[in-house]
Every structure is written in C-alpha cells, then in structure tokens.
Amino acid sequence: MTVRGRALLLVSVIAVAAGWRFNWPEITALGAAGIAAVMAIVLVLGTKPRGTLSVDQESLRVVRLQSASVRVTLDSDRPRRAMRLVEGVDASNPTGSVRITRVQQASTSSLRFPLDTSQRGQRPMGPFTLVQGDPWGIVQRTIDRAEGGVVTIQPRVFPVRRALVSQNIIGDADSAAKQRGDVHFHALRDYVLGDEARMVHWRSSARAGHLVVKQNLAPTSEGTTIVLDTDVSAYGDDHQFGKAWLPERFEAAIEIVASIVVSLPKGSGQVNIVTTAAGSRPSSAASGAASSLLDRLAVVEASPPLEVVPAQLVSAVRSTRCSRLIVVTGTPSRTLPLAIVAATRVVGGTLVVRVGASKPTPLAGLRVLDVAGAEDLV
Secondary structure, X not given: OOHHHHHHHHHHHHHHHHHHHOOOHHHHHXXXXXXXXXXXXXXXXXXXXXXXXXXXXXXXXXXXXXOOEEEEEEEEOOOOOOEEEEEOOOOOOOOEEEEOOHHHHOOOEEEEEEOOOXXXXXXXXXXXXXXXXXXXXXXXXXXXXXXXXXXXXEOOOOOOOHHHHHHHOEXXXXXXXXXXXXXXXXXXXXXOOXXXXXXXXXXXXXXXXXXXXXEEEOOOOOOXXXXXXXXXHHHEOOOOOOOOXXXXXXXXXXXXXXXXXXXXXXXXXXXXXXXXXXXXXXXXXXXXOOHHXXXXXXXXXXXXXXXXXXXXXXXXXXXHOOOEEXXXXXXXXXXXXXXXXXXXXXXXXXXXXXXXXXXXXOOOOOOEEXXXXXXXXX
16 A cells, blocks of 8 residues: 555544544544545455566667657466556656556566657666556555666668769869879978888978978778767857757757768778767768667767867868768857868868758858758758
C-alpha cells in the first residue's frame, strides 16, 4: 500500500472514531466509505503477482523524430488486473507508462515500450519496472525491475545528389595540378641540425646569408573533411531585431552534415568531421561506414562564441590531409570565412554550405551554397 493509501486509511479510521464519539453519523459514514474503498481495492487486486522482466537490447540507435520502441520480455505466472510497465528511476513518478493487457500477461510475451525521439542526443533507456496498482494510487506493488541501457538518437539523413556537392566545390589550381603520390614544395625555413643536405636551397641561402631548406608538403589523400560551425550566434534570427537562438536551424545544419557523410560513395577516401569548438579533434571513418560519425553528430552541441576558435581549422584540416573541404554554417562570424580561406590553401577544393540565411551575402574567395535545410540537397 502506498503512502496515499495509508493516509486515506488512517484518516478514515479517525473519522469513524470521531463521528462515533461525537454522535455525528455523516462523518462516521464518510470514514466507513473510505475504509471500504481501500479494502475493496486490495481485494480486487488480490495477492501480489509474480513475474520477471528482461530488456532485449542494452543499446539502441534510432533516428530523430522517427517512431521507435524498445522490446521488453515479460514472463508472468497468470493474468492479473491493473499491471503496467513504467520507465524511470522512481516507479511512483515514471517518465512513461504502458498498460499491459490480460492477454499479454497470459504467458511469456514481448512488449514494445515507445521511446521519445524528439531530441537528438544520447540518453539512458529505462530502468523499467513492472508494477500493479489502481488508478488512484492507493495500492502499488513492484513486481520486478529490469535495468535498461542507452539510446542514441541520431540526426535525420536525407538523400543527396552526389554531383550536387562535387560540382559546387571550387578547386585550387595548384592543388588540382598535383599528382597523387608526389611530395610538393610548401615553404622555406631556416636550416636545423639534422636536415638533409639535398634539401638546402642554395640560391635562397646565398641571398639570406644563412642556410635555408625547402619544407615539403606530403601528398593529400582523396578524403573529405566536413567542418560544422557550432557557434551558437551563427544560428539565430537574421532579421534586424531578432537574434534569438533557433534550435531547428542548428539541427538543420547537423542534418546536412549527416546527409553528406552518408551520401559519399564507398571507396572515396576517408571522411572526417571537425567542429569549430575549441579543442575539437577530427573524427574519422571510411566512406560508406558512417555509423560512428552519426554517433558523433548525435551528441554535438552548440557552443558559446567565446568557446569557438575558427583559427584552429587550418591545423585540423592539414592533419586530415584531405582533398575536399566542406564547411556547414548558418550566418558565420567575421573570423570564420578568413579561417576557411586559409584552410583552402592546403586542400584541393572548398565549399561552404550556408543554412537558413535570410539575407545571404557573398563570401569573398569562397563558393557558397545556400539552402534552407537538408531537404534542399535531395
């Protein structure tokens, strides 16, 4: 019996005693009715049933805004009334509840517990508790409990025409002319003890008055690096008096990144994802095996402007040794286009995908593709 049931029973007993003592039949009748209601609920529910719960999946991946459920196996001794499956640490205050029919209680059966997929991210699933109780919360019995797991809610993915991205990427002539497998000249630097003599640039050394050597750049791969701008100020309202944060605009940017990752054909090189958040490191996977990258996108959050460092893109892109760079943003800050231009010098081609910009303006030296959402890439 719950605290509410005990309190009702105690108040009813006091009411009966007080009504009898002061010769007040109405109070006596009211108290007797409360005692009768509690006893009737206990008799209707009967003895505590037996049953076991088990969760079939400890981890689950689902897509945002798509219907999903977790399968729970119930093994009950015999049908009973008012049995429910609830989710949450506190069974008396559950986050979700499913009524179990008498047919489902008859033997071992599989139950489907619906999951909330409205918010992208990673959250606990369960624990699940099998309870028996009345609708008024007078009696509640815990029959069995099963630990849940973790559900990862990934961003939605839309089909992307492969030529759409490749045709819009602007290439760097010098990078495009490089042959794969060659080592390319990058810059001159001062001689350091241990450098090979064949790397000394004698003509420049004569002009400088000291030894300088050629610093070469390793060949780029055929991979693609996708940069997601996580600056919260980039995803506000572009109108003059509206700078409010628009969560769906940021979600659209994440969906575009996810859609491009999935659309890259198998064998097109490594796929890398990096954000503009301070300290962000690239997450990499082979094209055609994007599950781990979708998991990374599931937990990406927007960052305050002070925690965003666009200047780190150059080193991050150089470390991936990619040949294509795609930057997904909203209304970028003034420093982000400068960082993209600098990063363009170390890759073969760059494309900026701008999401939900109500007043699109050209970005000097960059090819920009303006879209309202991932649906525009279909």
